Amino acid sequence: MSVAQTLPCTRQEMMAIATGREIRDGELAIFGVGLSMLAGYFAQAHHAPNVRAMTEGGIYGAEPVGGLPWGIECNRISSNATSFTSCLDALGCLVASGRCDVGIIGAAQVDRFGNVNTTGIWDGEDGHIGDSYRLPKTRLTGAGGANDIACGAKRYVIMLNHEPKRFVNKVSYVTSPGYLDGGDARDRHGFIGGGPAAIITTLGILRPDPVTREFRLDAWFPFSSVEEILGNTGWDLKVSPDAHVVPEPTPSELAALRRVDATGMLRRS
């Protein structure tokens, strides 16, 4: 087991770099709003220069200018595009069709089968909504394009801060389907996409068991540990027999990330 050590980067930067490492050169990739966009464009700036990047806003071939774009359509991502199309084109023709290789989405909550909740937080026991749909204690942002990516992308990566309240046994509301009840449950719906390949957090990386599809601890970061990850996960997290420490960011990775993250969004915590 590792001993926690300090790195010359923040936990969020490590999360973004680990996520970016999932993107391979030449892939057709879709990036959600916010930090996941930084992770994706970091990959393009570093090791995947030929990634065919798009946002669900239908903005293709662009790179951020002036820092993290405020949205998937704003001026900071509209200054050097090769094509402006539409939602129907990006999320429909290129994602729901099964063409998209990889997506990156954020999450408010995720559960042991990689189901994502971005709709709301309900009070009561385990946050269970019950038979009647009742008002959430806290309304979140809704699905956006994440449900479409979760259904259609060949694989996708979920990126979020690692805290017990976010890592729950079963999400109150399945906004974007992971492996649902586990096993081959996705097959019931015939999803063209393969499901979540990894959950990458501020502490480490979780990957699904190939049979049960339950997420296991696959790797921890140089500054975290298995114990810290288990303590911040709200279910009985199993540890993969191959669990290992993630290599720390190289100077060139960090430099590329910080070029993309010009306004330092990932360095604020």
Next chain:
Amino acid sequence: MRNPIAGREYAMHFLLVPRRRLQQYSRNSFSITRELENMSRNKLISLSEAVRRYTWDGMQYASGAALPVGSDAIVFGRELLRQKRRNLHSIFHCNTQQLNLLAAAGATTHAECGFTGLEVFGFANGLRRAVESGDLALEDYSNLAMALRLLGGALRLPFVPATVNIGSDLQHRSAFAPDEYPAADKIPAVTDPFSGRTIGALRSLEPDLAAIHVTLADPAGNAIMLGTEWSRYELSRAAKRVVLIADAIVDDACIRQYPNLVRIPDIIVEAVVYWPFGAWPQGSPGMYDVDEEHMKAMNTALATVAGTEAYIDSFVEPYADIDTYLDLIGRDKVAALSQTSTGFLLDPYRQWIKPHAEVLSLIAESTLETAQ
């Protein structure tokens, strides 16, 4: 409830008159011909008259089909509040500051959306407060589902088969039918007649009105959008009526130079509102950047009832016209936001942009503006 579209049939009738017939009319009465030609080509209208004429309490109102930081007809929502419209059923592909404001002010009781945040600006506090209090019933879909529902409406199909949203709580939970679980009528399961696979049926949308923000329009209502069009193409065909809110008015020659880029043609447009910075504090690619400071201040204000009242007093009620609206934003800020890195996108069209004073004259002589 007053008749929301007085005179519409009359106007539409003459839009359909062939040009040769117009020439025949002209032999009988020169003045009628001029009036007809004016009606068919000049659909400019003031913002206040557009809201008076095309909106009513309880209507199904669609805006945007834009993203939360992008090109949405926010100023149309401000005018809805100025004219005290209530009980709106809002169709917003994504939440924007417009829906955030309408929800905060209690003007909308129902909404259907794909995304309800403000992207990097966080949660939409006004909408959030309205949902958590139960004042707003919010029916959730995904972004692609909303685009497909608008496409279904555009084609007047009763439903659209979907391979997304199924198997999740987007299908199983309905805020409009909260006691049904799993919800039977929101995204019913249907069988693909060819493969036998079970998929979802998305209900098509045909909102009463779409207020659509565009970068450029000619006086007849041919529109060019810079940046992603998101779902404005589908919405413009789905809605029963379309009003454009344009940042700038261009000469007809611009439209004829770039007909491939005219994704919203005049034949489906009722009226054109000219309103620079109509998407403010959101951005309009080619025209102006997102106003970061106001995006945050507005969202902070909308988090409380008192803050919302103060916001309405300060940024919804005070202006009398376009000039005083731009004064309210601040002329220095208007100039700074116009220095956008996307400005080059506008370059091919600049030569055809009509001067402010000329557009105001065109609005004044438009029959939509003067006919009551």
